[in-house]
Amino acid sequence: MDLDLSSVEPFRAEVRDWLRAHVPAAPLPSLETEEGFAAHRAWERELHGARLSVVSWPEPYGGRDASPLQWLVFEEEYYAAGAPGRVSQNGINLLAPTLFRHGTPEQLGRVLPPMASGEVIWAQAWSEPGAGSDLAALRATATPAPGGWLLNGQKTWSSRAAFADRGFGLFRSDPGAGRHHGLTYLMFPLDAEGLTRRPIGRLDGKPAFAELFFDDVFVPDADVIGAPGEGWKVAMSTAGNERGLTLRSPGRFTAAADRLVALWCERADPDDTALRDRVADAWIRARAYRLKGFETVSRTDDVGAETSVNKVFWSELDLALHETALDLLGPDGELEGEWLEGYVFSLAGPIYAGTNEIQRNVIAERVLGLPRTAR
Amino acid sequence: MVKFILDAEQRLFGETLHKLLAGTGTPEVIRAWAGGAPDRGLALWRSLADAGVFALAVPESAGGAGPLPVELVTAFHELGRHAVPGPLAETVAAAELLARLRGGPGAGETRDGDSGDGDSGDGDSGDGLAAAWLPRIAEGTAVVSLALPPAVPYALDADAADLVLAVDGDGLRVAAPGTARGSLDPSRRLFPVGAGPAEAHTAEAGEVLASGPAVRAAASAAFGLGALACAAQLVGLGRRLLEATVEYAGARRQFGQPIGAFQAVKHQLADVLVDLEYARPLVHGAALAYGSPDFARDVSAAKAAASEAAYAAARTALQVHGAIGYTDEYDLSLWIRKARALRSAWGSPAEHRARLIASLTGGRGSGGGP
């Protein structure tokens, strides 16, 4: 393993300088509110202006062709600077990789640039009331219509869909086919005729996700990703990204670990070695995740099911960081504030992007090769 | 031989409260309370008083039926099980505080081993306060909030309280609550109680009413009873979280089976049961130790264990419910949030562990507070 980062230092310095000059002094309002969503969209535009919103993308779409290592460095600087959360994350981290692999040149040219600038913000619409972990149980349909498709049914838990512009998801286009067949991957406008959105408040009441009701929503053929009926395969290539490094980069956790150490200095009773040990452990785990990240981007083979190892690790690390912070705050731990906001966010980590129970099944069966459970 | 299981009467008391609360539909009461409309919560408060809950913490000579700590934890278990909002532990802790500050006849009734020093300092006003408020607490016409910094730095729901007390060191005063701060639990509003006029809650706000070692001792006893009540609430919360999650896991289907059929789900729920089963006797044992020199130690053991068990129940409930458990509109999330908030109320687990070690080692190790 080569840990010489000197080649990326000039890039790191540029990113750091820019962030120092531009990161808002006071935190933006929560990303999960209408007001905060708008503020974060404006921030995306600013980032994009410096070509820093999607550094790893090819230049024609707004990126810089940054290497995976440069991307890791960007993320470290980004979170260390306390920069705002990424309101475009589901488009950039989930839809864009899918398009790079399965999209047509026309789709890439049309969809990616406004995604990079924050002009169009995307929501993921996979889950349904009856299809969470068991995504293949989904029932929303896409029926052929002249020039395209008509969508019907219901999606739910779509993050920030109450404020986002467009959605992407899986629909059953051949009801006669098996569970993993006859699914089609589609993009649609969230303000389409026939589409009703109902915001849902997350644990702290902020309207972080929405239910979507489709009543003959028309989608043109141009907005099908991959071949009709091949949606499962297309979707699974995005799922790997969601569980892998891109959704939750190491920089986020190393920055949080440093903030936790600062909180310890400020608030801790130095005699409380149990809390001290938890702070140390969180920092160690954040560093481990960082080093593992360098290892992952250096690999040339397919990481495959090992992304599940990653997902379990980061989601539990995030929770540990925030639980430790709240415990350090003692009676102030329940009070509204930045640590509580981060804690509420971290509580969902073991649920979304494939629950940790599902990930452990995948690790046991596909990585370790243990006998499969009958399902 | 101490009685280690509840007798028939105590059991019946718990069941009666459970029925009363189940019939009330606490989620709506909680949401109204959180939304600044405390009327239904206050009506429920009076029903609880009629059922005898608050009288358990008020001495007989002051219009109550207490102190009856075993019955008190039985009641608070049910209050937690139904996530009843309001300064419940604060009110019974305040009753303990006031009862201890009464001078003269009746003071001995509190059965305390460590406050018989007779030096009540400037206790006259404490006495007057006790005479005025204890009967009202018992009959449910007084909602009282109480801050005991540093472990209990805020006055919970001071805006809905008829009396807000604070003890700083050895001075008791009627507090002038500042601006409320929001909690993860939407039904909890926490008010700083710094000295000074602020938005004066009562005419005599800010004035020190009693001071001296007797106040310090009374505050310490009040902290013990408040932490005990809170520990009992936590066990009740945990129990309800477990019951509701077991039910959900039996009904929710994925991959053609109830999710409760998956071992990964089963084991998490079994672990919750194990923790709760061993937190409950610690709470019960601490109630039995009321009045003995071991009371503070046993309360700390109970509060630490109950906090951890209830929080683990909340984490598991959330995880097993998946996204629906993460929503504000799903009633169980009221329990999930309250478990986290009560975990650090009335002394965080770390605080109680420190106190426990301090009492086991005769003061080695930290652990401050009242």
Ligand SMILES: Cc1cc2nc3c(=O)[nH]c(=O)nc-3n(C[C@H](O)[C@H](O)[C@H](O)COP(=O)(O)OP(=O)(O)OC[C@H]3O[C@@H](n4cnc5c(N)ncnc54)[C@H](O)[C@@H]3O)c2cc1C
């Ligand atoms: C904050 C948040 C944001 C989200 N954002 C989006 C979004 O933008 N778009 C979107 O489409 N979805 C989103 N989701 C939904 C998310 O993908 C689902 O919550 C997740 O797939 C789990 O589904 P479920 O909630 O229905 O839980 P269920 O699938 O009902 O699971 C309930 C419990 O059963 C367990 N379980 C299920 N099957 C098994 C098994 N085979 N073995 C062992 N245990 C099992 C689970 O692990 C879990 O503990 C989001 C969820 C959250 C919490």
